[in-house]
Amino acid sequence: QSVLTQPPSASGTPGQRVTISCSGSSSNSGTNYVYWYQQLPGTAPKLLIYRNYQRPSGVPDRFSGSKSGTSASLAISGLRSEDEADYYCAAWDDSLSGVVFGGGTKLTVL
């Protein structure tokens, strides 16, 4: 049972827009920044979104992040086959004094 809650799976067709949610509490996503990671099969995770909605250089603007209250979302527009991966949200948790991850969402491009 992960501290941050994500749907286990999501899917979409090429060109579609998909959204992945991440729900936490006041001690983590409610008061701290949320980060998003993409993990392609057999590779280390890659930072996609930092500080709720900021994109590192090199990350396409098809990826966007948002946060409202204790929930955050990752949106991927113009879905492409190479977006098929696992996606994780993360945040610092003040009560646990540590980093918490979501359980991960497996995105399938149909």
Added chain:
Amino acid sequence: QVQLVESGGGVVQPGGSLTLSCTASGFTFSSYAMHWVRQAPGKGLEWVAVVSYDGGNKYYAGSVKGRFTVSKDNSKNTLSLQMGSLRAEDTAVYYCARGDSSLRPHFDYWGQGTLVTVSS
């Protein structure tokens, strides 16, 4: 360019110990917090520990507290994770990841990972 290279993984018996290392290059190591994150086979990411930029503050996941010790040698650009009282559930790929100047999970660079297998 930033590089993080983990080493020290392998097979260890339950109750045993192992030390992982992460050698950093391409950035000012002493300016960044460093984290360990692990991933059990077929499972999601689990944060393990963080050490602050100066090595003065350390925090651990509840699942490893009291058994694992993280350390940072800014003179050698090396991050270490001493693991003791190992259990089967510690079996995972262990990644070191660069944080930022705080303790936030801003992991902008990751190592390739090193596999630890706890088995008799």
